[in-house]
Amino acid sequence: xxxxxxxxxxxxxxxxxxxxxxxxxxxxxxxxxxxxxxxxxxxxxxxxxxxxxxxxxxxxxxxxxxxxxxxxxxxxxxxxxxxxxxxxxxxxxxxxxxxxxxxxxxxxxxxxxxxxxxxxxxxxxxxxxxxxxxxxxxxxxxxxxxxxxxxxxxxxxxxxxxxxxxxxxxxxxxxxxxxxxxxxxxxxxxxxxxxxxxxxxxxxxxxxxxxxxxxxxxxxxxxxxxxxxxxxxxxxxxxxxxxxxxxxxxxxxxxxxxxxxxxxxxxxxxxxxxxxxxxxxxxxxxxxxxxxxxxxxxxxxxxxxxxxxxxxxxxxxxxxxxxxxxxxxxxxxxxxxx
Amino acid sequence: xxxxxxxxxxxxxxxxxxxxxxxxxxxxxxxxxxxxxxxxxxxxxxxxxxxxxxxxxxxxxxxxxxxxxxxxxxxxxxxxxxxxxxxxxxxxxxxxxxxxxxxxxxxxxxxxxxxxxxxxxxxxxxxxxxxxxxxxxxxxxxxxxxxxxxxxxxxxxxxxxxxxxxxxxxxxxxxxxxxxxxxxxxxxxxxxxxxxxxxxxxxxxxxxxxxxxxxxxxxxxxxxxxxxxxxxxxxxxxxxxxxxxxxxxxxxxxxxxxxxxxxxxxxxxxxxxxxxxxxxxxxxxxxxxxxxxxxxxxxxxxxxxxxxxxxxxxxxxxxxxxxxxxxxxxxxxxxxxxxxxxxxxxxxxxxxxxxxxxxxxxxxxxxxxxxxxxxxxxxxxxxxxxxxxxxxxxxxxxxxxxxxxxxxxxxxxxxxxxxxxxxxxxxxxxxxxxxxxxxxxxxxxxxxxxxxxxxxxxxxxxxxxxxx
Numbered sequence: 001x002x003x004x005x006x007x008x009x010x011x012x013x014x015x016x017x018x019x020x021x022x023x024x025x026x027x028x029x030x031x032x033x034x035x036x037x038x039x040x041x042x043x044x045x046x047x048x049x050x051x052x053x054x055x056x057x058x059x060x061x062x063x064x065x066x067x068x069x070x071x072x073x074x075x076x077x078x079x080x081x082x083x084x085x086x087x088x089x090x091x092x093x094x095x096x097x098x099x100x101x102x103x104x105x106x107x108x109x110x111x112x113x114x115x116x117x118x119x120x121x122x123x124x125x126x127x128x129x130x131x132x133x134x135x136x137x138x139x140x141x142x143x144x145x146x147x148x149x150x151x152x153x154x155x156x157x158x159x160x161x162x163x164x165x166x167x168x169x170x171x172x173x174x175x176x177x178x179x180x181x182x183x184x185x186x187x188x189x190x191x192x193x194x195x196x197x198x199x200x201x202x203x204x205x206x207x208x209x210x211x212x213x214x215x216x217x218x219x220x221x222x223x224x225x226x227x228x229x230x231x232x233x234x235x236x237x238x239x240x241x242x243x244x245x246x247x248x249x250x251x252x253x254x255x256x257x258x259x260x261x262x263x264x265x266x267x268x269x270x271x272x273x274x275x276x277x278x279x280x281x282x283x284x285x286x287x288x289x290x291x292x293x294x295x296x297x298x299x300x301x302x303x304x305x306x307x308x309x310x311x312x313x314x315x316x317x318x319x320x321x322x323x324x325x326x327x328x329x330x331x332x333x334x335x336x337x338x
Numbered sequence: 339x340x341x342x343x344x345x346x347x348x349x350x351x352x353x354x355x356x357x358x359x360x361x362x363x364x365x366x367x368x369x370x371x372x373x374x375x376x377x378x379x380x381x382x383x384x385x386x387x388x389x390x391x392x393x394x395x396x397x398x399x400x401x402x403x404x405x406x407x408x409x410x411x412x413x414x415x416x417x418x419x420x421x422x423x424x425x426x427x428x429x430x431x432x433x434x435x436x437x438x439x440x441x442x443x444x445x446x447x448x449x450x451x452x453x454x455x456x457x458x459x460x461x462x463x464x465x466x467x468x469x470x471x472x473x474x475x476x477x478x479x480x481x482x483x484x485x486x487x488x489x490x491x492x493x494x495x496x497x498x499x500x501x502x503x504x505x506x507x508x509x510x511x512x513x514x515x516x517x518x519x520x521x522x523x524x525x526x527x528x529x530x531x532x533x534x535x536x537x538x539x540x541x542x543x544x545x546x547x548x549x550x551x552x553x554x555x556x557x558x559x560x561x562x563x564x565x566x567x568x569x570x571x572x573x574x575x576x577x578x579x580x581x582x583x584x585x586x587x588x589x590x591x592x593x594x595x596x597x598x599x600x601x602x603x604x605x606x607x608x609x610x611x612x613x614x615x616x617x618x619x620x621x622x623x624x625x626x627x628x629x630x631x632x633x634x635x636x637x638x639x640x641x642x643x644x645x646x647x648x649x650x651x652x653x654x655x656x657x658x659x660x661x662x663x664x665x666x667x668x669x670x671x672x673x674x675x676x677x678x679x680x681x682x683x684x685x686x687x688x689x690x691x692x693x694x695x696x697x698x699x700x701x702x703x704x705x706x707x708x709x710x711x712x713x714x715x716x717x718x719x720x721x722x723x724x725x726x727x728x729x730x731x732x733x734x735x736x737x738x739x740x741x742x743x744x745x746x747x748x749x750x751x752x753x754x755x756x757x758x759x760x761x762x763x764x765x766x767x768x769x770x771x772x773x774x775x776x777x778x779x780x781x782x783x784x785x786x787x788x789x790x791x792x793x794x795x796x797x798x799x800x801x802x803x804x805x806x
Contacts, residue, residue, distance in 0.1 A: 052449035066434035073426020080415025
C-alpha cells in the first residue's frame with residue numbers, strides 16, 4: 001500500500017507527465033510555426049490547431065507547482081528559489097507566448113505579426129529547454145546545504161553539458177510530438193510536410209536520446225540505486241520510439257502521436273523513478289538530500305489534499321477530454337479564431 | 339538595496355499589475371454570461387452581438403490576467419522560500435485546490451467558448467461562459483482563503499517549527515475570508531460594470547450604435563449600483579472585524595497614535611508625522627470612527643502607541659507599526675473612489691429609468707468614461723491598505739516579512755527579474771490598452787477581413803455578403 005507521501009510523489013509525477021504530454025505538443029506546434037509554416041495562412045492554421053487547448057494544457061504545470069507547494073513545501077521552496085534565474089526565463093517565455101497567441105491576429109500588419117511570431121517561436125522553445133535542464137539537474141544532484149538551501153551557480157551547477165543535452169532532448173521530443181499532433185489537426189500539403197519533418201527529426205532525436213542516456217550513466221548515480229527498473233523504463237521508451245517511427249512511416253498518424261506521447265511519459269517516469277525516494281539530491285552530502293519524508297507536509301494536510309484531489313481529478317479529466325472531442329475535426333481556414 | 343526590499347518591490351509591482359486584470363475578467367465574464375443567457379432566452383441577435391463585442395475586450399484582458407497569474411504562483415517559492423517552508427502545509431492546499439478546481443475550469447471552457455460558436459449548441463455555448471465565470475469566482479475564493487490565513491491565521495498548529503494544518507474547514511470558514519471574499523468579488527463585478535458603462539458612455543457620446551450601447555449602459559449601471567452599495571456594506575463589516583482581529587492595522591488606517599477616546603471621531607485628512615508619532619492639521623468628523631468600528635456612536639479605538647507596547651510584550655522587541663501614511667491614505671482613496679461610483683451609478687440608473695439616455699448628458703458620459711479608472715484605483719488602494727497595514731508580518735503574529743524572504747537568492751538575481759518583469763509588463767500594458775482602444779473604436783459590427791492570402795476578389799466579396 002502506498003503511503004500518502006508516496007501517493008503525492010506519484011501525483012506530482014502524473015501531473016508533470018500530463019503537462020509534458022499535453023503542453024509538449026503545443027510547445028512543438030508553437031516551434032513548428034517558425035520552421036514548418038511557409039506563410040501566414042499556415043502559421044495561422046498551426047496556431048489554431050492548438051487554439052482551444054494550450055491554456056488548459058498549461059494548467060497542468062500550475063497544478064503540479066501547486067501540488068508540490070501543498071504536499072512538499074520544502075521541495076517547492078528549495079527548487080523554486082534555487083532555480084531562480086531559469087524560472088524567471090521560463091515565466092517570461094510562458095507570458096510572452098500566451099499573450100502572443102491571443103494578440104497575433106488582432107492587427108493585420110506584417111510587422112505586428114512578425115513580432116508575435118518570434119515570441120511564439122522562442123516562447124515555445126525555451127520552456128522545454130529550461131525544464132529539461134531543471135529535470136536533468138535534479139537527477140544529477142545540486143549543491144544543497146544542511147538548511148535545505150540550494151546555492152547553485154548558473155553556469156556550472158545549473159547549465160552544464162549534461163543538463164543542456166537533457167534540455168535539447170526535451171526540445172526535440174516536444175517538437176516531434178507537436179509535429180505529429182499537427183498531422184492530426186491540419187490537412188493537405190501542410191499535413192504531409194508536418195509528418196515528413198517529424199520523421200526527419202526523429203533521427204537527431206534518437207541521437208540526443210542515446211547521448212543523454214549515456215551521459216546519465218556516467219554523470220548520475222541513479223542507475224546504481226535502481227538500475228533494474230530504470231532499464232525497463234528505458235526499454236519501454238525505446239520501444240515506443242521505434243513504434244512512433246514505424247507508425248508514422250505507415251501513415252498511422254494517431255498511433256504515431258500516441259507513441260511519442262508514450263516516450264514523453266517514459267521520460268518523466270525515468271526522472272521521477274531516478275529521484276525516488278528523494279525529491280532533490282544534494283551533491284554536497286547525501287544526508288542533505290530532500291526526501292519524500294523531510295520535504296513533505298504533515299499527515300493531516302496530505303490526507304485532506306488526497307480527498308480533494310482524487311474527487312476533483314475525474315471531473316477535470318472528463319471535461320478536458322470532452323473539449324478534445326468537440327474539436328476533433330481538422331482546422332479549416334474558414335474557421336480561424338486566432 | 340537588499341534582497342528583502344527588492345523582493346517586496348517585485349511582489350507589490352507584479353501583484354498590483356496582475357490585479358488590474360483579474361477583477362475585469364471576473365466582472366466581464368459575468369456580464370457576458372448574462373448577455374449570452376439573454377440571447378439564449380430571448381433569441382435576439384443583438385444580445386449575441388453584445389456578448390461577442392464585450393467578449394473581445396474580455397479576451398484581450400483575460401490573456402494578460404492568465405499569464406501574469408503564473409508568476410504569482412511561482413513567486414512564493416522563488417522569492418519567499420522561507421515563507422513557503424513555514425506555511426506550505428497550510429497555505430499550499432488552497433493554491434493547489436485553486437489550480438485543480440478553478441484554473442482547469444476557466445482555461446478549458448474559455449477555449450470551448452472562443453472556438454465553439456459554430457460547434458456547440460446555443461445553450462451549451464452559454465453554459466461555457468458561465469463555467470468560465472464560476473471558475474474565476476472560485477479562483478478568487480481559494481486565493482483569498484490563502485490570503486485570509488495571512489491576515490488571520492486559523493486552522494493550524496505550530497509543529498516542527500512550522501505551521502501545520504489541523505482544520506481545513508476552519509481555513510475556508512475563516513471570518514476574514516467570509517468578508518474579504520464578498521468584498522473582492524463585488525468589487526470585481528463593479529469593475530466590470532464600470533468598464534462596460536464607461537465604454538458605452540464613450541460610444542453614446544460619439545452617437546455610435548446608440549441602441550446597442552444604451553442597452554449595455556443600462557445593464558452596467560444597474561449592476562454598478564447594486565455592487566457599489568454592496569461593496570460599501572461589506573466594507574463596513576470588515577472595518578468592525580478589523581478592530582477585533584488586527585487592531586494595529588485599524589489604528590494605522592486611522593493614523594491613530596493615541597487611543598481615540600470615547601466617542602471616537604473620524605479623521606478625514608491629516609498631516610502625519612511618523613517620526614514624532616503625531617498628526618497636525620487634522621480634519622475630523624465626530625462620532626464617525628465609533629460608528630465605523632462598532633456600528634454605534636460610542637466606543638474607543640486603540641491607538642498605535644499602546645498597541646506597540648502590547649505587541650512588544652507579546653512578540654518581543656521590534657517595530658510593529660506599519661507604514662502609516664500609505665495605509666491611511668490608501669483607505670481614504672478607496673472610500674472616495676467607492677463613493678463616487680455609488681453616486682455615478684445612481685445617476686446612471688436614474689437616467690436609464692427616466693429614458694433620458696439620449697438627452698444631452700455629455701458631461702456625465704465624459705465622467706463615466708473617466709470613471710473606468712475608479713474601480714481600478716479602489717481595488718489597488720484597498721489591497722495596498724490590506725497588505726501594507728499587515729506589516730511587519732506576512733502571517734499576522736506568526737512570521738515577519740523579513741524572515742520570509744529566500745536566503746539563497748541574491749540581490750542581483752532579483753534586480754534582474756524586476757527589470758525583466760517590469761519591462762515586459764509595461765510593454766504588455768501598452769499593447770493591451772492599444773488593442774482595447776482599437777476594438778472599442780471599431781465597435782461591435784466590424785467587418786471581418788477575409789484570409790489575407792486570398793487574392794480572389796469574388797472570394798472576398800462573397801465572404802462580406804455572407805456575413806452582412
